[in-house]
Amino acid sequence: AAFENAMTLDIAMGGSTNTVLHLLAAAQEAEIDFTMSDIDKLSRKVPQLCKVAPSTQKYHMEDVHRAGGVIGILGELDRAGLLNRDVKNVLGLTLPQTLEQYDVMLTQDDAVKNMFRAGPAGIRTTQAFSQDCRWDTLDDDRANGCIRSLEHAYSKDGGLAVLYGNFAENGCIVKTAGVDDSILKFTGPAKVYESQDDAVEAILGGKVVAGDVVVIRYEGPKGGPGMQEMLYPTSFLKSMGLGKACALITDGRFSGGTSGLSIGHVSPEAASGGSIGLIEDGDLIAIDIPNRGIQLQVSDAELAARREAQDARGDKAWTPKNRERQVSFALRAYASLATSADKGAVRDKSKLGG
Numbered sequence: 001a002a003f004e005n006a007m008t009l010d011i012a013m014g015g016s017t018n019t020v021l022h023l024l025a026a027a028q029e030a031e032i033d034f035t036m037s038d039i040d041k042l043s044r045k046v047p048q049l050c051k052v053a054p055s056t057q058k059y060h061m062e063d064v065h066r067a068g069g070v071i072g073i074l075g076e077l078d079r080a081g082l083l084n085r086d087v088k089n090v091l092g093l094t095l096p097q098t099l100e101q102y103d104v105m106l107t108q109d110d111a112v113k114n115m116f117r118a119g120p121a122g123i124r125t126t127q128a129f130s131q132d133c134r135w136d137t138l139d140d141d142r143a144n145g146c147i148r149s150l151e152h153a154y155s156k157d158g159g160l161a162v163l164y165g166n167f168a169e170n171g172c173i174v175k176t177a178g179v180d181d182s183i184l185k186f187t188g189p190a191k192v193y194e195s196q197d198d199a200v201e202a203i204l205g206g207k208v209v210a211g212d213v214v215v216i217r218y219e220g221p222k223g224g225p226g227m228q229e230m231l232y233p234t235s236f237l238k239s240m241g242l243g244k245a246c247a248l249i250t251d252g253r254f255s256g257g258t259s260g261l262s263i264g265h266v267s268p269e270a271a272s273g274g275s276i277g278l279i280e281d282g283d284l285i286a287i288d289i290p291n292r293g294i295q296l297q298v299s300d301a302e303l304a305a306r307r308e309a310q311d312a313r314g315d316k317a318w319t320p321k322n323r324e325r326q327v328s329f330a331l332r333a334y335a336s337l338a339t340s341a342d343k344g345a346v347r348d349k350s351k352l353g354g
Contacts, residue, residue, distance in 0.1 A: 001084035001086060001087050002084075002087050003023055003026075003027055003032065003034040003038075004034075004038065004042065004084055005074075005083050005084055005087060005095075006019070006023060007019070007020075007023055007038070007039055007042050008042055008046050008077060008082055008083060009070065009073060009074060009077065010159075010160065011042055011043055011046040011048075011158035011159055011160045012046055012047065012048060012049045012050060012073055012076075012077055012082075012158060012159070013048075013049065013050035013051075013052065013064075013073055013159060013177075014048055014050070014051060014052070014055050014158070014159025014160070014175060014176070014177025014178065015159065015160070015175075015256070016175070016254075016255075016256030017160065017173045017174075017175050017253065017254055017256075017258075017264055017265065018253060018254075018255075018256060020036075020039060020160070020173050020265065020341075021227075021253060021265065021341055021344055021345060022344070023039075023344075024036070024039075024341075024342070024343060024344030025343075025344030025345060025346045026344070027344065028339075028343055028344045028346045029344075029346060035342075036162055036170065036171040036267075036342045039160075039162055040161075040162035040171070040292070042158070043157070043158050043160055043161050043162055044157075044292075045082070046077075046082055046158040047080075047150060047153035047154075047155060047156050047157065047158060048153055048154040048155045048157065048158050048159045048177060049073055049076050049077065049147060049148045049149070049150070049153055049154070050064060050067075050073050050146060050147050050148070050154075051146075051154050051159075051177060052064055052146070054178060054257055054258070054259040055159070055175075055177040055178045055259055059146045062119060062120045063139065063146045064146055064147070065116060065118065066116060066117065066119070066135050066138060066139045066146070067104075067116075067138070067139040067140070067145055067146040067147040068103060068104040068105065068116055068138070068139075068140075068147060069116060071098065071099065071102040071103050071104075072103060072104055072105070072116075072147050073147055074095070074098075074099065074103070075099050075103035075104075075105055075106065076142065076147060076148070076149050076150065078095065078096075078099055079149070079150070080149075080150035083095060104116050104138055104140060105140060105142070113138060114134070116138055117134045117135045117136075117137070117138055118133070118134060118135075119133045119134055119135045120133065121133035154177075157176060157290075158176070159175060159176055159177030160173065160174070160175055160176060160177070161173070161174050161176045161289055161292060162292065163263065163287070163288075163289065163292050163293060163294040164292060164293065164294070165293055165294035165295045165296070166275060166295055166296050166303070167266065167274065167275035167276045167278070167279065167294070167296045168266045168267065168275075168276070168294055169267075169268070169274075169275070170267035170268055170340065170342040171265070171267055171342050172249070172263050172264065172265050172266040172267065172294065173263070173264055173265045173341075174261070174262065174263045174264075174289060175254075175258065175259070175262065176289055178258065178259030178260060178262070179259075179260065179261050179289065180244045180260075180261075182244060183244060183245075183247070183261050184288075184289045184290055185286075185287065185288050185289065185290065186213075186247050186261060186286075186287045187284060187285065187286040187287070187297075188211045188212050188213045188246070188247065188284070188285065189211070189212060189213065189281075189282050189283065189284055189285075190212075190213050190214075190215050190279050190280070190281060190282065190283045190284075190285055191207070191208055191212050191213065191214050191215065191281060192215045192217070192279055192280060192281050193214070193215065193216050193217075194216075194217060194218050194320035194321060194322075194323050195216070195218065195219065195320065195323050195325070196216055196219055196228065196230055196232060196233060196252070198323075199214055199216045199233045200232050200233055200236055202214075203233060203236045203237060203240060203242075204236055204240070206240075208237070208240075208242065208246060209242075210242060210245035210246065211245065211246070212246050212247075213246070213247045213248075213249060213285045213287075214233065214237070214246060214247065214248045214249070215249050215250070215276065215279050215285075216230060216233065216248070216249070216250040216251075216252060217250065217251055217266075217269075217270040217276050217277055217279070217320075218251070218269075218270050218271055218277075218319070218320040218323070219250055219251060219252030220251035220252055220266075220267075220269030220270065220271060220272075220340060220341060220345075221269065221334075221335070221338040221339065221340060221341065221345035222269060222271040222272055222335045222338040222340075223251065223269055223270055223271030223272075223319075223320070223335075224252065224331075224335075225271075225327060225331045225332070225334055225335035225338060226331050226334065226335075227252055227253050227341070227345055228252060228253075229252070229253055229254060229255045230248070230250050230252050230253065230254050230255075230258070230262070230264065231254065231255040231257065231258065233248055234248060234254065234255075234258045234259070234260055234262050237260060238259075238260065243259070243260045244260070246260075246261070247261040247262075247263065247285070247287055248260070248261065248262045248263065249263045249264075249266060249276070249285070249294075250263070250264050250266065251264075251265070251266040251267070251269035251270055251271075251274065251276055251340075251341070252264060253265060253341070261287065263287070263294065264341075265341035265342070266341075267340040267341050267342035267343075268340045268342075269340045269341065270318060271318055271319065271335075272318070272340055273318050274340070275296070275303060275307075277310060277318055278296075278298075278303055278306040278307060278310065279296060280306070283296060283297065283298055284296075284297040285297065334347065336351070337349075337351050337352070
């Protein structure tokens with residue numbers, strides 16, 4: 001229940017795709033049955049109730065706080081009947097008790113309201129509550145404000161979605177909150193790169209043009225190794241005026257500051273024999289967010305032939321070509337046990353035997 005509530009919150013506010021990774025990892029380690037399938041189901045019923053930069057330039061984190069913060073969003077989700085109420089927080093309070101005390105739409109406590117009126121003072125400090133700058137009023141407008149009620153949701157679909165297809169059999173993640181409506185369905189030719197660095201060089205060098213689908217592989221948990229964030233490629237696509245004209249697909253992950261048609265966590269990853277490792281330059285890729293689909297438009301027979309050729313590389317099979325990268329012993333050890341992103345990129349303890 002707690003995992004579902006956490007994911008529901010992230011979907012409702014169009015939060016980071018990294019939340020998916022972290023929650024799946026925690027569930028795996030705790031041996032709790034919470035999977036990509038559960039996230040997929042939640043993404044289809046939870047609306048987007050909050051929108052914040054970079055998905056919009058109208059609201060920033062200080063605006064979320066002024067509207068009641070995380071508790072404010074939870075309050076609207078609770079009134080929409082979308083939360084498990086039989087849970088407690090670290091203070092030992094049940095969800096209803098927490099909301100009664102801290103939800104700005106319910107509380108009678110002036111101290112709580114004053115806390116949520118805290119505004120940015122522009123003072124560099126590491127000391128909490130060290131300044132007294134306050135907004136004159138709270139943002140309790142649930143029709144047009146930063147946080148919305150169910151009836152006034154930004155969209156009936158949440159801010160995150162799980163897509164499945166013939167090269168993402170175990171799923172991949174897209175932050176729909178940051179995708180322009182004009183590219184919710186997108187088809188284009190692949191431009192394939194086997195490192196973030198090569199992709200950045202191509203983008204800045206003008207080799208990526210409007211309509212392309214940039215594919216960055218071997219950047220997953222095992223292939224990176226370590227699954228570094230793909231912040232630079234998405235930022236540079238925007239700086240080149242391609243933020244609404246291209247798609248980016250990777251078995252790596254993104255920063256919470258990413259927007260655009262950026263699809264990550266493709267599972268299984270290339271280094272684990274995933275079909276993303278079979279994509280070639282020029283292959284057409286069709287993305288259909290409304291129908292939760294992503295498809296490499298290449299025949300099964302051709303993919304089988306490519307897989308056979310990849311396997312024939314022997315010890316070099318399912319590894320990047322012509323990539324030089326220093327990898328520490330710790331990361332090599334992690335890579336030998338790493339699972340793909342759909343399992344939270346945790347270590348597969350079964351490989352240790354015993």
